Each structure stands twice: as C-alpha cells, then as structure tokens.
Amino acid sequence: MAIKKNLSASSEDYLEAIYNLICRHKVARSKDIAESLGVSRASVTGALKSLNSKGLVDYKPYGFIGLTEKGTQQAESVVRRHNIIESFFVNVLGVEQRAAKQAACKAEHALGPYVISRLLSFTEFSTSYSKKGADITAEFNKYCRSKGV
Amino acid sequence: MAIKKNLSASSEDYLEAIYNLICRHKVARSKDIAESLGVSRASVTGALKSLNSKGLVDYKPYGFIGLTEKGTQQAESVVRRHNIIESFFVNVLGVEQRAAKQAACKAEHALGPYVISRLLSFTEFSTSYSKKGADITAEFNKYCRSKGV
DNA sequence: TAATATAGTTAGGCTCTCCTAACTTTGCAA
DNA sequence: TTGCAAAGTTAGGAGAGCCTAACTATATTA
Missing domain, CATH: 1.10.60 (Diphtheria Toxin Repressor; domain 2)
Incomplete structure (x- = not known):
C-alpha cells in the first residue's frame, strides 16, 4: 500500500486538467494541458514526469498520456x-x-x-x-x- | 500611488500573524511569528525583509516589528x-x-x-x-x- | 558588570514550479 | 516520400519559500 501523501495544489491542477480533457476529448494532449492551465509546454513535461514518478499518470516521452487507477482516484477527488x-x-x-x-x-x-x-x-x-x-x-x-x- | 500587486498566500499569512500578535500582545516578536506559523526564525527574518521591501512592515534588524499603514490595511483585509x-x-x-x-x-x-x-x-x-x-x-x-x- | 541564555541574523542549500530557447520527434500535405 | 509545421522535450535558469548551522546582538541575572 503506497503511502498517502498529500499532493500539491499544482499537482492537483494537472491531474484535474488531464481528467477533464480525457472526459471531454478522449485524450489529453500536452499542448491542451498547457493551454488549460496557462503554463508553458515545458512545464507540462516536467509535471508529467513528476506525476509519472508518483504513479499517477501513464506516460512515456512523445507517447499517450493517461491516468493510472490511483491518478484517476485522485483526480476524481479533486x-x-x-x-x-x-x-x-x-x-x-x-x-x-x-x-x-x-x-x-x-x-x-x-x-x-x-x-x-x-x-x-x-x-x-x-x-x-x-x-x-x-x-x-x-x-x-x-x-x-x-x-x- | 503604489501598484496594487496581489500578495502570495505566504505573505498574507505573515501579515495576519503579525497583526494578530500586535492585537493580542502589543508587540510582534520574531520568535512568536515563527511559532504561530510553524516556521523557523530564519524564515521569519527572510519574510520580514521581503515585506519591508514592499512597504508593508516597519522593520530594522534587531528592532521593533510594526505594520505600515499599507500593511495594516492588507492584514485587516486578510x-x-x-x-x-x-x-x-x-x-x-x-x-x-x-x-x-x-x-x-x-x-x-x-x-x-x-x-x-x-x-x-x-x-x-x-x-x-x-x-x-x-x-x-x-x-x-x-x-x-x-x-x- | 560579566557570564550566560535567549532572540535574531546570516550563509548556504534544498525543493518546487515556473520560464525561454533550442532541439527532436511526429504527422500531415504536396 | 520528402519536407515542413506543430507538438513535445531538454537544458539551463530564476525566484519563492523553506530549512539547518553557525554567528551576533540583546537581555537577564548572579
């Protein structure tokens, strides 16, 4: 059982944005995440890496962006x-x-x-x-x- | 007229703490600010410098800590x-x-x-x-x- | 008044989150 | 199928806000 650490406001924002994009458009593209949060694409890449390392998103460079089970739960909570x-x-x-x-x-x-x-x-x-x-x-x-x- | 820039949550917390300490104990000591916010004394010094440079607190090293007119207004708003x-x-x-x-x-x-x-x-x-x-x-x-x- | 305890500061370092500029990969159109 | 635009990544850096450890100033008290 993973240790339940509280996410930062920023991380929660990314999860929420990804969740909403997937709901609305089936996919979450990096560019759209950046746009919906008003940050640069580079910042999105950094956030995705961080969320990936926490087991909250499925993500490989240049690849599909998805939420893990844990990530989905957290996003739904937000x-x-x-x-x-x-x-x-x-x-x-x-x-x-x-x-x-x-x-x-x-x-x-x-x-x-x-x-x-x-x-x-x-x-x-x-x-x-x-x-x-x-x-x-x-x-x-x-x-x-x-x-x- | 000074440009009205939104303060960070952290700055607002410091102003609020100083305001409350002055209300309750007449003076705001660095140590008590640290205690009431749960941060180190060093962090308080840093924050005081920053608030001072923004014209929100009256402060000189080792001296009395007071709120300026502008600082008081902001604190009261918080x-x-x-x-x-x-x-x-x-x-x-x-x-x-x-x-x-x-x-x-x-x-x-x-x-x-x-x-x-x-x-x-x-x-x-x-x-x-x-x-x-x-x-x-x-x-x-x-x-x-x-x-x- | 001199010694010591307490308060405050400085220095240096860490993490987080963001940025721009330059580079790489991908996908579409000619 | 090549060639270019768009999307994504990397590298490097900035600043806010926090920390500890070590130092300095102030205040207390013997």
Whole structure:
C-alpha cells in the first residue's frame, strides 16, 4: 500500500486538467494541458514526469498520456471537491457561474473532507428545501436586495 | 500611488500573524511569528525583509516589528476574509470551531471580494433568519441527522 | 558588570514550479 | 516520400519559500 501523501495544489491542477480533457476529448494532449492551465509546454513535461514518478499518470516521452487507477482516484477527488464548491457558490450563494468556477478552482485545494461534506450537505439541504415550503435561495435574494448588496 | 500587486498566500499569512500578535500582545516578536506559523526564525527574518521591501512592515534588524499603514490595511483585509469564512463554517455549516479556523486559514487566500461578500451576506441572512421564524441552522441539523451525516 | 541564555541574523542549500530557447520527434500535405 | 509545421522535450535558469548551522546582538541575572 503506497503511502498517502498529500499532493500539491499544482499537482492537483494537472491531474484535474488531464481528467477533464480525457472526459471531454478522449485524450489529453500536452499542448491542451498547457493551454488549460496557462503554463508553458515545458512545464507540462516536467509535471508529467513528476506525476509519472508518483504513479499517477501513464506516460512515456512523445507517447499517450493517461491516468493510472490511483491518478484517476485522485483526480476524481479533486473534481468532486471542485463541483461541490462550485455548486454551493452558484446554487446557494447565487454567484455567477464564471466567477464560481474560478473561485472553486482555488478553493478546491484548501478544503478538507470534513468541511467539504458539510458544504455538500448544506447545498443539498438548501435546494431540497427550496422545493418544499421555504425557498432559501429566494429568501436570500430578497434579503440581499433589501440590504442593497 | 503604489501598484496594487496581489500578495502570495505566504505573505498574507505573515501579515495576519503579525497583526494578530500586535492585537493580542502589543508587540510582534520574531520568535512568536515563527511559532504561530510553524516556521523557523530564519524564515521569519527572510519574510520580514521581503515585506519591508514592499512597504508593508516597519522593520530594522534587531528592532521593533510594526505594520505600515499599507500593511495594516492588507492584514485587516486578510483577517476580515478569515473571519467571514470561519463564521460561515461555524454558524451556518455547524463545523467545529477548531476545524473551521484551520480551514479558514487556507481558504482565506482563495476567495476574492465578490464571493466573500456573498458569503458574508449569507451568514448574516442565515443567522438573522434563525432568530425569526425558520431556524435554518436547526433545520439543517435536522436534515443532517435524517441523512445520517 | 560579566557570564550566560535567549532572540535574531546570516550563509548556504534544498525543493518546487515556473520560464525561454533550442532541439527532436511526429504527422500531415504536396 | 520528402519536407515542413506543430507538438513535445531538454537544458539551463530564476525566484519563492523553506530549512539547518553557525554567528551576533540583546537581555537577564548572579
């Protein structure tokens, strides 16, 4: 059993980018990873080597870029955190989609399982509640308007 | 007018630590900064030099450590973000104080003014609402229990 | 006031993450 | 099939932020 070491924010970003590219385009090309993270192609090569040595990506120079089982798990964990945070921002706070995504990209590295699980529950609670009697979102918007926020 | 450059998370942490020490003990000693951030004294010296060169702290070797006007503003901005996030975690999500503080320490570097302002409003809304009819916190706790979370 | 303990600094080094420039490989088009 | 553009890699380097070890300054106290 490999020792579970916490990944750096940077490594998590690479895994997330690779995961999303594979989901959307079947393959993750180095150039596209660079583009989606706003870094140089050389930086991507370096990151791939590092992730490869950690057993998180399958990668040989000039070859196919894939995620290992372990890498997929880690990537899914990041993506899950991202989605929970983004969904909270959009559906509870009423933050605009684009800003929510941006903020989630940063916050996803900062929140641990405990807070994430509460956040998820709260978003579920809030949206499920809004379907029944008290519409929390609507009430919150009313509150904001009344305060001029 | 100085160019407003975003500070690194590390710099923000130092400013916050200095600010809190001055609030609590009138002075910020290098040793205490090191302790409260869990870094070496040498690292503190390095950070002080860097913050000094940015005009954020008043500092001379072996001398008094103070915050400049600009430094105080920045520190207050960080502390404010921290408090808003921590308060949301505790008072809305029902996260335990210690964990909330820890998470806020990380998240404070990740959230910008827009999201922070919505978060503040939501916490205000939630707590003010809980005093009137619908106690959101209580309802959320009920919801969590019903889901076994 | 002199000795010693504590606080702070300096020097040197490490890792991480990024960069540019130059080179190699690959794949497509003529 | 060759020849060129695009993609990817390598080499070399920068800077942030951290460390330890050794040194210097300050403060305490006998």
